[in-house]
Amino acid sequence: KFAYAKYLAFGDLNNNCYEAVFKHVGLHVIHADGGVSLRLKEKSRNEQKDALSKTVAIHFKDEYYPFEVVRHIKTWNDCGVVETWLEIKHNEPSPVKLVRADSYASRVPFQAKTVKVMSLAGQGNNEANLCESKVDRGQYVQLVSNAGTRDAWESNPGMMVSFDDKTDEENGRVLGLALEWSGTNCRRIRRHWDGKITEIFAGVDMT
DSSP: OOSOEOOOSSOOOSOOOOOHHHHEEEEEEETTTSSSOOOOOEEEEEEEOOOOOOEEEEEESSSSSSEEEHHHHHHHHSSSSSEEEEEEEOOOOOOOEEEEEEEEEEEOOOOOOOOOEEEEEEEEEEEEEEEEEEEEOOOOEEEEEEEEOOOTSSOSEEEEEEEESSSSSSSSSEEEEEOOOOOOOEEEEEEEEEOOOOEEEEEOOOO
């Protein structure tokens, strides 16, 4: 489990964080007038709890355009699982083109000697080929699937990121991610030059 994971794309759980607006394009749209800017400002947040989980809904509105985003973050009491999803809506006079929408964007802030990303790739009856790549300091690794609705074709939308030299079923620090989206998607891992921070992003990608 990770005790701390800071969400970058549209703010974090503790304050109005606009860090991602300048450092990471977690949401990329083309507005009805051709503009591409987004300056999302938090308007409200709601929290709901039950016996099994807690859900936080953070409502953002653009400072200029009639464009709104609601980020939902759900945690479960009995396991280290986070479920997150977005609602995007607008009242612009004509369609808005969605280019990228990261459902998941987090920062893992601890020193790791080795960072590896593991994913599944293949076709037909041979989709479960394990692929493993090391992410060195200062590197940026991108996994892309352009298979459309064939979400397990060529590149599976899930992945695991390991933060230890040796990782197996019993040992190691691992973050697993499953993108529940059947269309074109992109998963990105960016490691800072000093090895102290690893950033992980995943979501819809129409580029």
